[in-house]
Amino acid sequence: MAEGKKTATKKPAKRYYRKRIELFRLIEKIKLWPSRQGLLHGIKTVDLFGDQARITTHCNKTFMINNSRNSRAARWLRNKWFKGVCETCRIPEWKLAKYSATYFKRKYGSTLANNERST
Numbered sequence: 001m002a003e004g005k006k007t008a009t010k011k012p013a014k015r016y017y018r019k020r021i022e023l024f025r026l027i028e029k030i031k032l033w034p035s036r037q038g039l040l041h042g043i044k045t046v047d048l049f050g051d052q053a054r055i056t057t058h059c060n061k062t063f064m065i066n067n068s069r070n071s072r073a074a075r076w077l078r079n080k081w082f083k084g085v086c087e088t089c090r091i092p093e094w095k096l097a098k099y100s101a102t103y104f105k106r107k108y109g110s111t112l113a114n115n116e117r118s119t
């Protein structure tokens with residue numbers, strides 16, 4: 001399968017998520033976190049505690065978050081508001097490319113829910 005060879009220039013497929021997607025589902029999927037300073041961090045682990053989650057980034061920051069669709073982080077993630085990428089986290093290029101090919105729509109896209117039916 002010579003044609004299946006991976007190239008750095010290969011564009012990731014576009015993916016669509018609902019705007020009202022649960023924050024926890026979203027970050028478990030994309031594994032990125034926008035800090036208040038506007039830096040994008042890579043998420044190493046997400047530990048769920050009911051309505052809260054403990055996030056550990058690759059640069060070893062740990063903090064608790066709430067599962068809010070309207071939180072600052074949820075909005076920043078959806079709008080792709082960040083001015084830089086954390087150097088310590090070393091987010092791979094493909095992950096950033098995948099993120100930039102991710103779109104959030106009000107009426108279209110996956111909610112990543114377990115019981116989701118394809119429509």
Ligand SMILES: [Zn+2]
Nearest residue numbers: 041059086089
């Ligand atoms: Zn970081």
